[in-house]
Amino acid sequence: RSISARRRSGMATPARVRHSDRAAELGTRIMLAASWAAYERHGPDEAEKVAGHAAELARSTGRGDLVALCHLQTASVRGRAGDLTGSLRAMHLAEEGMAELPLTDQARLLTNRGVLGAQLMRLPEAEADLRRGAQAAQGAGAQEIEFMARHNLGWVHYLRGDLPQALALMHDADAMPAEVNRAVSRLDRARVLLEAGLLDEARALLDEARALAEADGVAALIGEIELDLARTLLVLGDADGAVGQARAARHRFRGAASASWRRRAYLAELEAAARAGTALPRTARSALALSRISAEHADPHVARRAALVAADALSVMGDHTSAGAALRQATGLLHSASLPTRLQLRLVAARISASERPRAASRQLAAAANDLAAAAQRASSLDLRTALGVHSERLATLDLDLGVQSRSVASLFHRSERWRAVSERVPLVRPPRDPRAADLLTQLRRVREDLRDAPVARAAALRSHAADLERAVRSLDWASTAAGGFPAVTSADPGDPPQPAQPAQPPQPAQHPGLTRPIGYAATLSAVRAAGATLATYLPHDGHLYAVVLGDRGGRILRLGRLADIGALVRRVRADLDAVTLPIAPAMQATVDRSLADGLAELDAALLGPLGPVTGRLVVVPSRIVAAVPFGMLPSRRGRATTVARTATAWTAAVDRPPVARPQVLAIAGPDLRHADSEVAEIGRLWGAPVVPSRVATRSEIVAALVGRDLVHIAAHGQHHYQSPLFSTLRLSDG
Numbered sequence: 001r002s003i004s005a006r007r008r009s010g011m012a013t014p015a016r017v018r019h020s021d022r023a024a025e026l027g028t029r030i031m032l033a034a035s036w037a038a039y040e041r042h043g044p045d046e047a048e049k050v051a052g053h054a055a056e057l058a059r060s061t062g063r064g065d066l067v068a069l070c071h072l073q074t075a076s077v078r079g080r081a082g083d084l085t086g087s088l089r090a091m092h093l094a095e096e097g098m099a100e101l102p103l104t105d106q107a108r109l110l111t112n113r114g115v116l117g118a119q120l121m122r123l124p125e126a127e128a129d130l131r132r133g134a135q136a137a138q139g140a141g142a143q144e145i146e147f148m149a150r151h152n153l154g155w156v157h158y159l160r161g162d163l164p165q166a167l168a169l170m171h172d173a174d175a176m177p178a179e180v181n182r183a184v185s186r187l188d189r190a191r192v193l194l195e196a197g198l199l200d201e202a203r204a205l206l207d208e209a210r211a212l213a214e215a216d217g218v219a220a221l222i223g224e225i226e227l228d229l230a231r232t233l234l235v236l237g238d239a240d241g242a243v244g245q246a247r248a249a250r251h252r253f254r255g256a257a258s259a260s261w262r263r264r265a266y267l268a269e270l271e272a273a274a275r276a277g278t279a280l281p282r283t284a285r286s287a288l289a290l291s292r293i294s295a296e297h298a299d300p301h302v303a304r305r306a307a308l309v310a311a312d313a314l315s316v317m318g319d320h321t322s323a324g325a326a327l328r329q330a331t332g333l334l335h336s337a338s339l340p341t342r343l344q345l346r347l348v349a350a351r352i353s354a355s356e357r358p359r360a361a362s363r364q365l366a367a368a369a370n371d372l373a374a375a376a377q378r379a380s381s382l383d384l385r386t387a388l389g390v391h392s393e394r395l396a397t398l399d400l401d402l403g404v405q406s407r408s409v410a411s412l413f414h415r416s417e418r419w420r421a422v423s424e425r426v427p428l429v430r431p432p433r434d435p436r437a438a439d440l441l442t443q444l445r446r447v448r449e450d451l452r453d454a455p456v457a458r459a460a461a462l463r464s465h466a467a468d469l470e471r472a473v474r475s476l477d478w479a480s481t482a483a484g485g486f487p488a489v490t491s492a493d494p495g496d497p498p499q500p501a502q503p504a505q506p507p508q509p510a511q512h513p514g515l516t517r518p519i520g521y522a523a524t525l526s527a528v529r530a531a532g533a534t535l536a537t538y539l540p541h542d543g544h545l546y547a548v549v550l551g552d553r554g555g556r557i558l559r560l561g562r563l564a565d566i567g568a569l570v571r572r573v574r575a576d577l578d579a580v581t582l583p584i585a586p587a588m589q590a591t592v593d594r595s596l597a598d599g600l601a602e603l604d605a606a607l608l609g610p611l612g613p614v615t616g617r618l619v620v621v622p623s624r625i626v627a628a629v630p631f632g633m634l635p636s637r638r639g640r641a642t643t644v645a646r647t648a649t650a651w652t653a654a655v656d657r658p659p660v661a662r663p664q665v666l667a668i669a670g671p672d673l674r675h676a677d678s679e680v681a682e683i684g685r686l687w688g689a690p691v692v693p694s695r696v697a698t699r700s701e702i703v704a705a706l707v708g709r710d711l712v713h714i715a716a717h718g719q720h721h722y723q724s725p726l727f728s729t730l731r732l733s734d735g
Helices: 002-008 021-042 044-061 064-080 084-100 103-119 123-140 143-160 163-174 183-196 199-216 219-235 239-252 256-276 280-296 300-317 320-328 331-335 339-353 358-375 382-406 409-423 435-452 456-475 479-483 521-530 563-580 586-607 648-656 676-687 699-708
Strands: 534-541 544-551 554-562 618-621 642-644 665-669 711-715
Touching: 021 044, 021 064, 044 064, 044 084, 064 084, 064 103, 084 103, 103 123, 103 143, 123 143, 143 163, 143 183, 143 435, 163 183, 183 199, 183 219, 183 382, 199 219, 219 239, 219 256, 219 382, 239 256, 256 280, 256 300, 280 300, 280 320, 300 320, 300 331, 300 339, 300 456, 320 339, 331 339, 339 358, 339 382, 358 382, 358 409, 382 409, 382 534, 409 521, 409 534, 409 544, 409 554, 409 648, 435 456, 521 534, 521 544, 521 554, 521 648, 534 648, 544 563, 554 563, 554 586, 563 586, 618 648, 665 676, 665 699, 676 711, 699 711
Parallel strands: 534 618, 618 642, 665 711
Antiparallel strands: 534 544, 544 554
């Protein structure tokens, strides 16, 4: 009917129209309606031609708003046809008459254009449009549009890798009183929290998102949220909870259209079950069945991943023959863009080789540590958090077990130091300084987001693209300039005896060019002797705490005590330390002081007593269980030089570093800390340095001091964020 009306009115060629402006407006609107019919009959190109004629007619009226509507019609047609680039181009053409649109429509246009620009990775354009959209929406009082603009502006910063800015913008948007269902926006923010490593906060937000989605009854969205909850719980160490969430997600995905999602949820369920370590035979059987079904449905990625889960479970059970057969079905995953997948494959390969070919197992473990160490220098991601939280501990445990079994001090020290190197640096939560690396990581994050809901047919190409991007990132030597370098590992182990030639191993990743090798046993022993020190490296093995001790008499391996007993003692001492800082009654104070003294004496006997007399400096390299021990307060160390170092490599580097002749020093006090001002005053007197008293200490002074001074002494309350240390805080006078 619209086409017939257009023909009867003689509007096939706009130049022939000689009607009033009202008739021209009516003709324009009829042609816009006709463009949909043209799209249905002849496709987007013909529809765009009709909308273009409408735009010419609209210009003759001088109505800029009508011209903008014509371009928006083209954008809608192109978007419906899947041509996002064409849709964005038409939205930009709508700028011609946008100023004459109502302010609410301007805000909607700019916001939609920004969202589309972000999808197409035109991030500077997207940011500019979303900022303009938020401003226009605020002026129009259109809170729903403003909410969408501000939230998506946070998403743009997430894609860039600026996670703190993304979280701040999304948080501010969520605080708006806009009447919108926030299930999707809270899911988005939870995913940024996961990338940043703020796992507890992410879990709470995912629970909120699920409750909001359940109110709408959208099963697919609820399933997506439950899958993210399963991944979060797995990283938090709650494998049983992860099984339950993944199973719930699997039941959400019903029907043929959701088959690929159902397979992914089942894979997540089996991965968590294998990590839980219960019912391993059933987990292995189910994983092999999922592998076969996925292969039959042309889903090779899930098929390989499921085979890897089966190999993992079988290798833990000790059935290395069956595990090897399953692992052969997963070998293509060694080049996966997923770090956890690569690490799991190497872990299983090492476990299979450990009993008969320990040297081959060592090579796999060293390659895994090198891969993880390089990745830790890049932007934070859920992949990296999963690798650190789920796989690194299992890899390190197997490696240390091999070291203890070798009875070689050099071997055990070497293995311990390479895994400490993995955890020495904190993943970046802002883009790296190298623009090439920043661009590659932005592209990689976008591809991974696309993979979340990509159909199987498209997922293969996206995974291939992600793998290419991951290899490109690994090839860049940007880690050392962006984050000060990072110790890599070596595959050779000085404590392993020579082994006969072995069959070819899977290819090893090239050592990252920006990484430096951790110090070896001989060099560390030499540095310890030169400093007249004793170095004790603590590590767990088979439920006990061990120490590798280096001193003037060489190296020793000591077994100290049960991990459970030492852990309980450390927690008791930390509780007493917290208690003595609180204002309590004198009688209770005496009890707490006595308990603290007893606990410190017990820790001294357990951790330092077996070392024998330590006359010079003591250098402690703690394991996680003793990291919170106040070694300087232990009775045998009072008044004696005691250094706590993250790694032996870090300590030797500090010893070798020449001192600054005239260091630039600043001392800063924070509020509500009883002796802070007197403490910094004394520091200032000793160094002849300026001080900042608690009443005026601000964030800007801290930042400037950390950039421009050699030594900054801070006496302030603080909070360490154990999951993501870069989100730790200091309390100052300005907040």
